[in-house]
Amino acid sequence: MTKPLILIDGSNWLYRAYFALPPLKSPQGEPTGMVRGFAAMLKKLLKDYAPERIAVVFDPPGDTWRSTIYTEYKATRDATPEDLSSQFPHVKTWVEAMGLPLLQVAGQEADDVMGTLTAQARAKRVPVLLVTGDKDMAQLVTEEVKLLDTMKGATLGPAEVKEKFGVPPAQIIEYLALMGDTSDNIPGIKGVGPKTAAKWLAEHGSLDALVKVADAMPGKAGENLRAGLSNLPLARKLVTIREDIELPLDFDALVPGKPDVARLAALYQRLGFKTWLDELGAVDAPHPNPLPASGERENVVAGSAKTKVDTVLDEKALDAMVARLSKAKLICVDTETDALDSMQAGLVGLSFAVEAGHGWYVPVGHNYLGAPEQLSKDLVLSRLKPLLQDE
Numbered sequence: 001m002t003k004p005l006i007l008i009d010g011s012n013w014l015y016r017a018y019f020a021l022p023p024l025k026s027p028q029g030e031p032t033g034m035v036r037g038f039a040a041m042l043k044k045l046l047k048d049y050a051p052e053r054i055a056v057v058f059d060p061p062g063d064t065w066r067s068t069i070y071t072e073y074k075a076t077r078d079a080t081p082e083d084l085s086s087q088f089p090h091v092k093t094w095v096e097a098m099g100l101p102l103l104q105v106a107g108q109e110a111d112d113v114m115g116t117l118t119a120q121a122r123a124k125r126v127p128v129l130l131v132t133g134d135k136d137m138a139q140l141v142t143e144e145v146k147l148l149d150t151m152k153g154a155t156l157g158p159a160e161v162k163e164k165f166g167v168p169p170a171q172i173i174e175y176l177a178l179m180g181d182t183s184d185n186i187p188g189i190k191g192v193g194p195k196t197a198a199k200w201l202a203e204h205g206s207l208d209a210l211v212k213v214a215d216a217m218p219g220k221a222g223e224n225l226r227a228g229l230s231n232l233p234l235a236r237k238l239v240t241i242r243e244d245i246e247l248p249l250d251f252d253a254l255v256p257g258k259p260d261v262a263r264l265a266a267l268y269q270r271l272g273f274k275t276w277l278d279e280l281g282a283v284d285a286p287h288p289n290p291l292p293a294s295g296e297r298e299n300v301v302a303g304s305a306k307t308k309v310d311t312v313l314d315e316k317a318l319d320a321m322v323a324r325l326s327k328a329k330l331i332c333v334d335t336e337t338d339a340l341d342s343m344q345a346g347l348v349g350l351s352f353a354v355e356a357g358h359g360w361y362v363p364v365g366h367n368y369l370g371a372p373e374q375l376s377k378d379l380v381l382s383r384l385k386p387l388l389q390d391e
Helices: 010-021 033-049 063-070 088-097 110-123 136-138 158-165 167-178 194-204 207-212 218-237 263-270 276-281 316-326 377-389
Strands: 007-008 051-056 129-132 146-148 154-156 296-298 308-312 330-335 349-353 357-365
Touching: 007 010, 007 033, 010 033, 010 051, 010 110, 033 051, 033 088, 063 207, 063 218, 088 158, 110 129, 110 136, 110 218, 110 296, 129 136, 129 218, 136 146, 136 158, 136 167, 154 158, 158 167, 167 194, 167 207, 194 377, 218 276, 263 276, 276 330, 316 349, 316 357, 316 377, 330 357, 349 377
Parallel strands: 007 051, 007 129, 129 146, 308 357
Antiparallel strands: 146 154, 296 308, 330 349, 349 357
16 A cells, blocks of 8 residues: 655644744753754654655745735734744754755745645655645545644545535635635635535535626625625635645655754754753664653663663552662662753653663653653652652
């Protein structure tokens, strides 16, 4: 069975990661939360799908063809937050260092790049997973092209698109044109929301058929439709995803390469991603996972023997660890933090060992997307306090 081409709407993910994570900072005080969240999401996707073909696509800076034909396109949006913009170069560096194809095409939005690559894949009869939260992309869905929402773990094919929006993929463009889009400042028909747009298209079959009966449409809805008819051609053009743009990479080039470990290490060192930096010593697969969801893992430090590490994720495991520590004559303790400045750092986890070759790790602050459920910091510290204060 042919594995799908995975196309990631990187710009959509940037905002998801930015708003999902707290404002983490590097040892130098640089914001890093978005980088951490973006990388964690992509690492999980790579682990779950092991793609043979993949691309991460970003919107370009500056004008695109849409803003050229309609100067008010996206004009009402707030400026991009400075601490988001400042993290984007690190995200690009990480994607490239991971050996993943990256596309950012001047004048072309990520949607159109993904649309063109989807068309190329369809021509080769290769299935596609479009990783995005953008409703516009639903117009590309077929039985072989599906949307993947990693936040919800949901895949949307034609039936799911119809269930979610009330119209099939073939009518998404007309559906969007009727509603317009306030976030992109695309004019539509005043007062028309998802339910009305879906209802009109179901009743009349198409936007063109609806326009033909606009003069006979009764009531306020009819007035609004007639008043907004002139908006529809432009709106339809703006919401239509192109499939014919010129790209610097074609389908055959969308193959993941080997990670550049040295480049990743330099980035992790700069951003203070100590856990991921430590794990690079054990990289023998392209996509290491920052923290296992199970209770055990093996760490391999360059030049050392293997150490079995039990990851403590529930109270039973915590109690068992405390019982062992309480009987030990010597305890090794280490902290994992989100920065190197001890006066500003937040606690991420605690490590313990009482013998060579075995230890415990208790995560309490791994808050990147996809991190496993963890014990609360207050609970962990309350259980450890009597032990650590014992003279």
